[in-house]
Amino acid sequence: MHQHATQPPRPVIGIGACLAGQEVRYNAQSKSPNSHVRALTEAFDVRPFCPEVGIGMGIPRPPIHLVGSDGGAVRALDVESHSRDYTEPLANYAHTVLARAPRLCGYILVKGSPSCGYDRVKRFADNGYSVASDTRGIFASALAAADPLLPLEDDGRLNDPGLRESFVSRVYTYHDWRALCDAGLGARALVDFYSRYKYLVMAHHVPSYKALGRMLADAGKRDIDLLAQEFIHTLMAALTERATQRSHSNVLFHLSGYLKRQLSNDERQRLKDLIDQYRVGELPLIVPVTLLKHHFANNPNPYIDQQVFMAPYPDHLRLRNHL
Structure with missing residues (x-):
């Protein structure tokens, strides 16, 4: 009997579930990946995750944004009232991802997301006004801290x-x-x-x-x-x-x-x-x-x-x- 050569395992990467076609965003929609992200997902063993859904937030759900002063701690709060704080659960979810996918060799994050944004995510003041685009999503930041070797990019930066x-x-x-x-x-x-x-x-x-x-x-x-x-x-x-x-x-x-x-x-x-x-x-x-x-x-x-x-x-x- 002819033996087929065993294919070497492909690298495992994580990706925002919305980029993988899942309708998990706050508005119950997915996010169309650009052609470069689509090509990469075909080359790797892809594991989709949505931190916001992963911590129990519903679909659809009230949107969140990042709130903090210059040089101060940044929190993930609900946009409408700033009364619900999701910061710690989103940060802790990074450890959940690494436990579920211990062979993870990279992660494609979601541009601009308060949970999954790689960089230049909008930061708001306590009064709800946008003050800068200079921070990283809570989950993304925790993922980088949990595994400093893990390559990270977002779908926008991958156009470069x-x-x-x-x-x-x-x-x-x-x-x-x-x-x-x-x-x-x-x-x-x-x-x-x-x-x-x-x-x-x-x-x-x-x-x-x-x-x-x-x-x-x-x-x-x-x-x-x-x-x-x-x-x-x-x-x-x-x-x-x-x-x-x-x-x-x-x-x-x-x-x-x-x-x-x-x-x-x-x-x-x-x-x-x-x-x-x-x-x-x-x-x-x-x-x-x-x-x-x-x-x-x-x-x-x-x-x-x-x-x-x-x-x-x-x-x-x-x-x-x-x-």
């Missing part, structure tokens, strides 16, 4: 190609990290893990690339659990930094250096020209990366073959195809 690419990279990195922890942490495993991620980190934040190398120089002499926590927090923070055309080009030139003896002068020049065209915004990143993959397929290099930078997420997401 750079933020979208960073989010997906971090989701797959966290998924990879969880698999490493399941297999068992050790000094050699940690060094090998970073060896695969070096060029991806370099593309996002060179100071972290250098710091992580120094951190692991004496990995065998440090408490592995403490080292692992310092390492993964530094790595994930580095990947939140926006990669630029210049930083990506720097990595591409580093990688092309491994081919200098294998390529002809014409091939080297063609590769350099494509990288330069990408650097000035004339070509998408996928073009020089594809040529590099072609050359390394013809000239295998075990070290480059393992580099996450070459394929940090599935190609069908097309995150490197934009100018």
Whole structure:
């Protein structure tokens, strides 16, 4: 009997239930996700949650908003009377989500929501007047505090190609990290893990690339659990930094250096020209990366073959195809 290959598990991400098509908003409606959110939900194992429904608020229900003074505590109160305070239940629901989905590797929040907004959520004064758009939803803030490594974005911010690419990279990195922890942490495993991620980190934040190398120089002499926590927090923070055309080009030139003896002068020049065209915004990143993959397929290099930078997420997401 023919055996089908087992598909590797997809990263698990949470998402606002309204973005998943559930009619759970205060007005008993859903929220149409943009095309980028729809594409991502097809690539991951998605778990929908609605904090407001999760804490027992009805559908439909009176709306809430965030109330607080500059620099003071922000509370989630009912809009009409400010007499009902949902702050603590919404914050506590973050722990419920992490308990129900312990393998969570990312979360797509809901733009502008007083519970699920990533940032720039409206803040109101006690008199009900809007004073600023400068805070984060209560549930979103608690989720970030409960798991500081968890990649978070909202449906609005995911329209930005750079933020979208960073989010997906971090989701797959966290998924990879969880698999490493399941297999068992050790000094050699940690060094090998970073060896695969070096060029991806370099593309996002060179100071972290250098710091992580120094951190692991004496990995065998440090408490592995403490080292692992310092390492993964530094790595994930580095990947939140926006990669630029210049930083990506720097990595591409580093990688092309491994081919200098294998390529002809014409091939080297063609590769350099494509990288330069990408650097000035004339070509998408996928073009020089594809040529590099072609050359390394013809000239295998075990070290480059393992580099996450070459394929940090599935190609069908097309995150490197934009100018």
